[in-house]
Amino acid sequence: MNDDWLGKTVSISCGSLGHYQGVIKAVHLEGQTITLKDVFQNGKPCKMPSLTLSANSIEDINFLEVKSSDMAKKSGTPSTSTVMKRKSRPVAENLASAAATKLKTTQPARFSPAIQAVLAGQGSNAYNRGSPRKSWMEGNGEHRVPNRRERERMRDEECFQEINEVEMSEEFDFESNLALFDKRLVLEEISDNIAANQPDVVRLVDCNKRKPEAKYRNDENVLMSVPAQYRPIETGEEPPPGEYVTDSGLIVPAISIELRNTLEAKLKEHGISAERMTELMARSAVELAIHLFGGAHRLNPSNNHQVPLVVILVGPNRAGVFxxxxxxxxxxxxxxxxxxxxxVPHYPAHVAQELNLYKLSSGKVCTKTESLPQGPVDLVINAMEDHDMWMQERQQPWLKAAQKWILKACPRVNVMALDPPHSPDEALLPTKICLVPGLPLWQGDQFNASAAKIYSANMAIPKKLYQAPLGKM
Incomplete structure (x- = not known):
């Protein structure tokens, strides 16, 4: 007799324990218990697959008659339907069948019971959203115009009504269906359509088959103009020591130390003195220094708390003047x-002249490394080595002391070298930027392997003067 109750849907009230609904799975008369499956506790699905209730805790029990479709929804087992795959057809047939598809009748829309009651009226008695002033029939046969609230309610019921669509048991697999797409086959069909002279496909493919146009940068001129000159200076030195290339593609020739000395002597004859070259070199060095220690905003009067500090290592030579x-x-x-x-007891005349000018400023002059700043430094400018005496200067105690100070006090500081010597050996200090007056000297492959960048100070030297030392002007 216990089997007669199996599969029945019941609603059990257990008082303070809650209200339970489910399907009877087992009845135990000896233990006075009942086991339910697909259980809903207080209207919410229960996490446990089955639940056993004692007869002592049951206050009321009712048997429910539930349709099979409702049971499928409650049990969480949706019904399935088989979807037939449509046979793949060429693009032209799909386009041709588009017009015929529009002529097929569609399934009538589902409306709420209120809307269906209104639409049950014939002809002009039905409610028309486009013409709300037409007569509207109530249930008692009275004709009147629906008011605003009724129209809004009918609109909401039509929009938010429950749609009983057939649920799918499996989610749509985009990856597997995408793998079924054969791109090569589609392209072959398009090619066949082109051969068949079908205009609807030919227009699309012709647009995609345009010849690739040249691409230009935002700072590049698209109009035809005079060809760019990437070699503005010709020295005529044979054989050329080497060449440098700038970021914009300009070719800067390197010169030998002999041609540089001859060129400077020629400049003095034309009125470009050493003092003028010194001032131009200093202005160029200041521009690079401001860039290295953070920009001009650090020189703003309101930034007194972060005034940059620069240490200049000076030698008794031409680089020291710079x-x-x-x-x-x-x-x-x-x-x-x-x-x-x-x-030293005496400095060269050009060094002493610049030193006297510097002492008139608020700068600090040090002859011992102990007087140099021991804290953070924003920039170090190396102007200690000369082109002629660099080997002897590297053996001097003052230069070794400066090298030891920078490696100990500020090993990570940026170093800018002014007119470094033409040395096959390694640089005295780890240099980031080298600034040279005019055309640079060829430093060789060892210098190119370092991380230093060469900047050339514009000394405003006429191009023809580069040919003068060789007698070609």
């Missing part, structure tokens, strides 16, 4: 400067 002039220009910009020089 260094002292650079320190003087930086001090005029509001930069804190400290110049380190060797402690």
């Amino acid at each position: 260094g002292l002039a650079t320190a003087r220009h930086l001090d005029s910009q509001g930069v804190r400067t400290a110049a380190y020089l060797p402690d």
Whole structure:
């Protein structure tokens, strides 16, 4: 007799324990218990597959008659339907069948019971959203115009009514269906359609088969103009020592030390003195220094808490003159400067002249490394080595002391070298930027392997003067 209750849907009230609904799975008369499956507790699905209730906790029990479709929804087992795959057809047949598809009748839309009751009226008695002033029939046969609230309610019921569509048991697999797409086959069909002279496909393919156009950068001229000259300076030196290439593609020829000395002597004859070249070199060095220590915003008067500090290592030579002039220009910009020089009884005349000018500024002059800043430094300018005496200068105690200071006090600081010597050996300090006056000297392959970048200061030398030392002007 226990089997007569199996499969029945019941609703059991257990008082404070809650309300349960489900299908009877088993009845135990000896233990006075009942086991339910597909259980709903207080209207929510239960996480457990089955639930056993004692007869002592049951206050009321009712048997329910549930349709098979409703049971499928409650049990979470959706019904399935077989979807037939449509046979693949060429593109032309799909386009041709598009018009015939529009002529097929569609399934009438489902409306709410209120809307169906309204539409049950014949002809002009039916509610028409486009013409709300037409007569509307109520259930008692009275004709009147629906008010605004009724029209809104009927609209909401039509829009948000429950649609009982057939649920799919499996989700659509996009990856597997995408794998079924044969791109080569589609392209062959398009090619066949082109051969068949079908205009609807030919127009699309012709647009895609346009010849590729040339692409231009946003700063490139698209109009035809004079060809660019990537070699603006010709020295005529044979054989040429080497060439450098800028970021924009310009070719800068390198010169030998002999041609450089001859060129400077020729410049003095035309009025370009060493003092003028020193000032131009110092201005170029200041522009690079401002870029290296963070930009011009650090020189803003409101940024007194972060005034940059630059240390200039000066030697008693031509590079030292460039260094002292650079320190003087930086001090005029509001930069804190400290110049380190060797402690010698007498300096060369051109070095002493620049030193006297620098002492008139607010910069600091040091002859010992102990007087140099021991804290963070924004930039170090190396102007200690000369082209002729660099081997002897590297053996001097003052130069070794400066090298030891920078490697100990600020090993990660940016270093800018002013007119470094033509040396086959490694650089004295790890240099990031080298600034040279005019055309650079060829530093060889060892210099190219380093991380330093060469910047050429524009000394405003006429192009024809580069040919003068060789007698070609």
